[in-house]
Amino acid sequence: MSGILVVAESRRGELREVSLELVGAALALKERAGGRLVVAIIGAEVDKHADALGATGVDEVLTVAAPNSDFEAHVHEAALEALIEQEDPALVVLGHTIDSLGFGPAVAAKLGLGFGSDVTALGWEDGPVAMRGGYGGKLQVELDFPGKQATLVMLRAGAFEAAEGSGAATARAVEAAGEARTEQLGFREVEAGDVDITQAEFLLSVGRGIEDKDALPQFEELAESMGATLSVSRPLVDAGWVPNARQVGQSGKTVKPKVYLALGISGAVQHLAGMQNADTIIAVNTDPEAPIFRVAHYGAVADLFDVADELADQFGG
Numbered sequence: 001m002s003g004i005l006v007v008a009e010s011r012r013g014e015l016r017e018v019s020l021e022l023v024g025a026a027l028a029l030k031e032r033a034g035g036r037l038v039v040a041i042i043g044a045e046v047d048k049h050a051d052a053l054g055a056t057g058v059d060e061v062l063t064v065a066a067p068n069s070d071f072e073a074h075v076h077e078a079a080l081e082a083l084i085e086q087e088d089p090a091l092v093v094l095g096h097t098i099d100s101l102g103f104g105p106a107v108a109a110k111l112g113l114g115f116g117s118d119v120t121a122l123g124w125e126d127g128p129v130a131m132r133g134g135y136g137g138k139l140q141v142e143l144d145f146p147g148k149q150a151t152l153v154m155l156r157a158g159a160f161e162a163a164e165g166s167g168a169a170t171a172r173a174v175e176a177a178g179e180a181r182t183e184q185l186g187f188r189e190v191e192a193g194d195v196d197i198t199q200a201e202f203l204l205s206v207g208r209g210i211e212d213k214d215a216l217p218q219f220e221e222l223a224e225s226m227g228a229t230l231s232v233s234r235p236l237v238d239a240g241w242v243p244n245a246r247q248v249g250q251s252g253k254t255v256k257p258k259v260y261l262a263l264g265i266s267g268a269v270q271h272l273a274g275m276q277n278a279d280t281i282i283a284v285n286t287d288p289e290a291p292i293f294r295v296a297h298y299g300a301v302a303d304l305f306d307v308a309d310e311l312a313d314q315f316g317g
């Protein structure tokens with residue numbers, strides 16, 4: 001037993017973004033874990049994704065042709081079991097996604113694997129070590145898996161750097177898919193909300209520091225004049241001021257913009273879980289001890305309204 005098996009995801013013929021994040025997370029561990037790094041993709045027309053998944057450092061891409069074009073949990077469950085038997089990996093890496101939740105935990109339970117879901121960071125100390133929220137998200141918990149031969153972890157989308165480069169690994173077709181027991185009758189797009197903050201390059205994020213719902217339009221205008229997208233911390237959503245599509249954090253969206261400007265956000269662990277991988281974090285808070293300053297690259301101990309006025313002047317808002 002050694003090495004890492006990653007299970008990538010596709011949907012309706014497209015490789016899902018989380019797939020390259022899973023590969024990136026596995027590549028970061030590969031040296032310490034030892035053994036081969038193999039990436040499997042199960043579905044219809046999966047051969048076309050082999051190049052994209054074969055980043056430098058991936059030893060092999062395994063393509064498993066499924067009998068149906070839509071995701072089917074039993075097909076994936078049987079395929080994963082067969083892949084684990086063939087590859088005998090020490091670590092299996094899946095996305096913490098609606099599809100993989102349909103078969104990953106079942107396989108882990110059936111095979112008696114160590115198991116961690118909604119993992120936001122991954123390390124290796126004589127075996128995998130995973131970070132996730134615990135006790136209803138009040139704490140960050142470090143999990144190790146004593147006594148387990150192999151471990152299956154499900155990684156939160158957006159929490160890991162995507163692998164770059166492609167086409168470096170060989171691809172091999174493997175017969176492993178099981179039989180479908182359900183049939184998908186139709187597909188209907190869910191309304192994505194008014195905006196997709198996970199795709200924004202510049203987020204202007206406001207928190208309880210703005211104090212009043214009436215202050216919101218000022219920040220909406222400021223965001224627009226700066227070319228930013230407005231996002232918020234959870235209290236503003238709980239208060240019904242802003243739709244939850246704009247909430248950043250553990251129970252909201254995980255974002256990775258180029259710039260995250262946080263105004264009046266304290267930096268609770270549940271908020272940090274959703275934004276700490278932003279390229280550049282700028283925080284404005286009147287409290288010099290606010291935890292947000294621990295992850296900020298730039299910080300100002302200042303009144304957010306003063307800063308907002310300054311920015312509005314600069315950007316002509």
Ligand SMILES: Cc1cc2nc3c(=O)[nH]c(=O)nc-3n(C[C@H](O)[C@H](O)[C@H](O)COP(=O)(O)OP(=O)(O)OC[C@H]3O[C@@H](n4cnc5c(N)ncnc54)[C@H](O)[C@@H]3O)c2cc1C
Pocket residue numbers: 136137138206207208209210232233234235247248249250251252253263264265266267268269270271274284285286287290302303304305
């Ligand atoms: C299970 C669970 C899941 C959760 N999920 C999320 C989540 O997804 N996202 C999330 O955000 N939270 C989440 N929370 C809530 C989280 O614990 C915090 O309560 C929340 O993040 C706090 O939001 P905040 O920083 O805006 O407010 P506060 O913690 O109240 O912070 C307001 C900050 O504004 C500063 N401030 C006040 N006035 C000014 C001013 N004029 N100028 C500058 N600074 C000022 C204050 O110093 C303070 O630091 C979750 C909690 C639980 C239990």
